[in-house]
Structure formats: C-alpha cells, structure tokens
Amino acid sequence: MNYKLLANVRRLSQIGFLLFFCLLLLRTGIDASTHAAGPDARLAYPVRFFFEIDPLAALANALGSHALYRGLLWALVVVIPTLFFGRFFCGWVCPMGTIHHYFGRVKSESKRGKLRISSNRYKPWQTTKYYILFALLAATALGSALVGWLDPFSVLVRSLGLSVIPALNYGLGALARGLEQSDYAALQTVGGALHAAFAATVLDFHQPYFRQGVYLGLIFLAIVTLNLRVTRFWCRALCPLGALLGITSRWSILGLSKNAQTCNDCNRCLMQCQGGDDPVGPWHKTECLLCLNCVASCPRHSLSFGLFPETAMVEGPNLQRRRALVGVAAGVAAIPLLRSTTGFAADKSERLLRPPGSLAESDFLQRCLRCGECMKACPNNALHPAIAEAGLEGLWTPVLVPHIGYCEPSCVLCSQVCPTGAIWEITPQEKGWVGDAAGNAKPIRLGTAFYDRGRCLPWAMAVDCIVCQEWCPTSPKAIYLQEAEVVDSRGNKKTVKQPYIDPAQCIGCGCCEFACVLQDRPAVYITSVGESRSPANQLLLK
Numbered sequence: 001m002n003y004k005l006l007a008n009v010r011r012l013s014q015i016g017f018l019l020f021f022c023l024l025l026l027r028t029g030i031d032a033s034t035h036a037a038g039p040d041a042r043l044a045y046p047v048r049f050f051f052e053i054d055p056l057a058a059l060a061n062a063l064g065s066h067a068l069y070r071g072l073l074w075a076l077v078v079v080i081p082t083l084f085f086g087r088f089f090c091g092w093v094c095p096m097g098t099i100h101h102y103f104g105r106v107k108s109e110s111k112r113g114k115l116r117i118s119s120n121r122y123k124p125w126q127t128t129k130y131y132i133l134f135a136l137l138a139a140t141a142l143g144s145a146l147v148g149w150l151d152p153f154s155v156l157v158r159s160l161g162l163s164v165i166p167a168l169n170y171g172l173g174a175l176a177r178g179l180e181q182s183d184y185a186a187l188q189t190v191g192g193a194l195h196a197a198f199a200a201t202v203l204d205f206h207q208p209y210f211r212q213g214v215y216l217g218l219i220f221l222a223i224v225t226l227n228l229r230v231t232r233f234w235c236r237a238l239c240p241l242g243a244l245l246g247i248t249s250r251w252s253i254l255g256l257s258k259n260a261q262t263c264n265d266c267n268r269c270l271m272q273c274q275g276g277d278d279p280v281g282p283w284h285k286t287e288c289l290l291c292l293n294c295v296a297s298c299p300r301h302s303l304s305f306g307l308f309p310e311t312a313m314v315e316g317p318n319l320q321r322r323r324a325l326v327g328v329a330a331g332v333a334a335i336p337l338l339r340s341t342t343g344f345a346a347d348k349s350e351r352l353l354r355p356p357g358s359l360a361e362s363d364f365l366q367r368c369l370r371c372g373e374c375m376k377a378c379p380n381n382a383l384h385p386a387i388a389e390a391g392l393e394g395l396w397t398p399v400l401v402p403h404i405g406y407c408e409p410s411c412v413l414c415s416q417v418c419p420t421g422a423i424w425e426i427t428p429q430e431k432g433w434v435g436d437a438a439g440n441a442k443p444i445r446l447g448t449a450f451y452d453r454g455r456c457l458p459w460a461m462a463v464d465c466i467v468c469q470e471w472c473p474t475s476p477k478a479i480y481l482q483e484a485e486v487v488d489s490r491g492n493k494k495t496v497k498q499p500y501i502d503p504a505q506c507i508g509c510g511c512c513e514f515a516c517v518l519q520d521r522p523a524v525y526i527t528s529v530g531e532s533r534s535p536a537n538q539l540l541l542k
Helices: 003-035 048-052 055-065 072-085 088-092 095-103 114-119 124-141 152-180 185-201 213-228 233-238 240-251 293-297 321-340 361-367 373-377 413-417 435-439 467-471 511-515
Strands: 254-258 303-307 383-385 398-400 448-451 479-487 493-501 524-527
Touching: 003 048, 003 088, 003 095, 003 152, 003 293, 003 373, 048 072, 055 072, 055 124, 055 240, 055 361, 072 088, 072 240, 088 095, 088 240, 095 152, 095 213, 095 233, 124 233, 124 240, 124 321, 152 185, 152 213, 152 240, 152 373, 213 233, 233 240, 293 303, 373 383, 373 413, 448 493, 467 479, 467 511, 511 524
Parallel strands: none
Antiparallel strands: 254 303, 383 398, 448 524, 479 493
C-alpha cells in the first residue's frame, strides 16, 4: 500500500475541512450583517454543521437535556466509523487538530534530534484529557454544560469568531482604506480593488467588537504556542473530544502492525508522530490520530495498518481508577461550588439579558456550549460573552449588551445557528416584534427599560431630546412623551417633552439604550425584569 500517497490525501483532507470551517465561520458574519434586515433572513451556511457532527456536543446535549436537539444525531457519522477505524476524525477532519498539526511542525529547540524523538513518545500525562472528560461530563449530567469550555469546536469558534476574525477585519479594512486615501491614483485603484475583494470574502459589513476578545485571543495563542514544546499538546493532553473518540476507538478493528524482523529501531517513525502513540511499541491505539506519518516514513516498510492487528503490541489508555473517580468527583463538586459563589442566583442579575428564544436559565445552562456562534451571527454586534452577569458557571455564555448593540426587531438568526437548543429556534412571527406579529398579545420580552432621571436631558437639564422615543420599535411605542413646564438655568420657563416607559409594551430590545445621546452611561437602560423566559422575574402583577 502506498502510505505516502495516503498521507498526502490526509493532508488535503485536513486543509479542505479547515478551509470549509473558515468559510462557514466567515459567511456566518457576512450573511448576518448584510441580509438580516428582513423577516425572512436566514443563514444559508451556518458553522453549526461542525457541531452537528461533534459526538461530544451530542453527548453533552443528551446528558443535560435528556434529548437530542435537531441535527445532533449526525454525530453518528463520526462515532460509527470510529468504532471500526479509530480516531480518524482527529487526524483527517478536525479543524482544531489541523491548526495544531501544522503549528506542531514548527521547529523549536525542545524538538530537535533526540529531544524530538523523546517528545513524540507516549507520556503518562496524556491521560489528563480522559480525566477532564469525566469531570466535564459529570458536571453536564448535573445540569451545566461546562463541556463547552473545552469542546474543540467551541474553542475554535469562540477564539476565531470573537477575536481573530475581528482583528483581521480591522487590519484588512485599515489597509484598504489607507490605500484608498493615498495621494497616488495607482494606490487608490489598488485600495479600491482590495476593499471590494475583502468585502466579498472576509470583511463584515461593519467592524465587530466583542468584550473579552483580547483574552480569548490570548488563551488561543497560548494553546497554539504549546506546540513549540510538544506537538499537538492540545490533542494529546487537553481535548475532551479526543478523549471521547479515544475511548470509542479502543476496540476498533483497524490497527498498526510491526514486523520485528525487519525493524532496525531507527526511530524514524517517531520523528513525525502526531499523537504520541509510540508506534515502535507498545502501540497506544487510543492515542493514534491515523496521520500515517509513521508508516509513510518507515524505510523498511516494517509498519503497516491492517484489520485485526496483533493485540500483543496494543496498549490501552492506562487509566487509573482512583484518578478517574477524582475527575468525576471534581465535576460533581464544581456545580454547587460555582453556584454558591455567585452571590445571587444567576437569573436575578439585572444585566443578564439573554437572546430572544433563550430557555429558562437553568435549562439554558444545561444546553449552552459557550461556542459564540450566536454572537458571530448577530447583525448588530449586540451579543457578547458573559463575564460576571451569570456567575462563573455562565462564563462565555451569550448576553445582550444594549450599550454596544440592540436586538434587531425582525432578526432571529441567533436562534437559527444555536446547535443545542439553548436558544430555541423561533420565527419572526413568534418573536412578535414587527409586521403582522407586532400585535401579538405575548411577544418575547428580553427585559424592561428604566430611566435614570438624574441623567436624562429633559428631566435633569431642561434640554429637549426625544431620540429614545423615536428609536422605540414597538407599536404602540413603549416610550411615550408628556409635556412638562420646567425652568432653565436662566430662570426662563419652557416646555419640554419628558419620556416615560409603558412596561406593558416594552420588550427590552435595547434600542433606546443604544441610541441614547449620553454614550458614556446612557440615561435609559435595560434590565432583565419582565423577561418572558422567567415567570418569577416579573414587574407587573397580574
């Protein structure tokens, strides 16, 4: 068998899936920004596809909600072949693995000569990912999808979509604008062409900004930098999906065979090993990523893959029962610890504004993978990763930040792209904010607006301002005006229109807070009280 050819096919597969992932992620933002104005807007190519084939996401969804959300059954497309062929997904498909694969090829002082051979041998610390998996699944079973913190697709979408791509968007946009504003006609032409090309491929309609973007980018950079020390350190030691697929592949029928009579122990197979699975033996099947580098580089063809290999040279994951129990116990203990240190219940936080269609807070935390896909799809840059609004348990879950962006009345893209149903898919009619649905008796409410009269211009300074009322999208408007006679600083009497909130009409969209002329700290602000998803967090007595 021509293993060098197969290794090249594997490289093409890796590059193809990585480019496909990046295309879906980029188109998510571009489509959301340019086509979300109408009530029928949809994302034709959401990056949700990769979560639907993610066995870890499917397992977490099943444990947390005791059901499988739409599309997650496609994870069997990965699970079933893994039972036969091993961790092919990690070596041939996974975009996160591909990034680490090629960064792991960068030469460093710790991976030269004998050190390189030593670093590619199996190490006991590679079992860490299994204990991480046990802890995350235990926490998920108890009602919190903490697995999303380390799920590779969640990490990748969160890092690229909320940090790397916005930075790229800014840099490319600045380059194109700089050329367009040049004094030289030739450079202006080049700048215009680049701007058009970037706008059609990678640039969002307007510059996105995400809270914690810098920190998410630094975390991702740190994970990638670890490859300078150990090739694919993430895949070997941290990835819970890799651990799940490793356990699944334990009894796969495809395996590595070694001809001891022709092998001269040259260790060339260890030079390019990606998984640290020790192809020289005993071979750790659960760590093998099927990169085929070992068999392709063997000069004597002493290594080969085949069905039903000799079990004598196959080694299991070497898990210790005590450490496995400690991992499960850590996951179990994490839930009460996280929830007891938030000060107040997460669903009582006044600025915990969830996207439209979000489930009740306890159900939301059971399902949300903290992937950031809804934030990437939001056309108004209104959704951001939570910091402290939902406590440490809700870190990186989506929250609406009206000061930065408001919820578009006709948009339901966040519910369309959510892979697990934490944001249940709704239609514009079910949202009930615009068009024929505007008269809906029960529109989805995100919260209620309140005024700080000490900062509101008509109330505190006798200055005319009706911007918030003009922006209010409800019909009839939730913000109404009443004329009042006031005295200005010169003692002159004048009539101004002072704004009031009708809580029965307010939907908490955030338009008023976003549009307030006091941009440092808006005089009108949204809190979560009155949200539809919580019967207890209500303002009006009925």
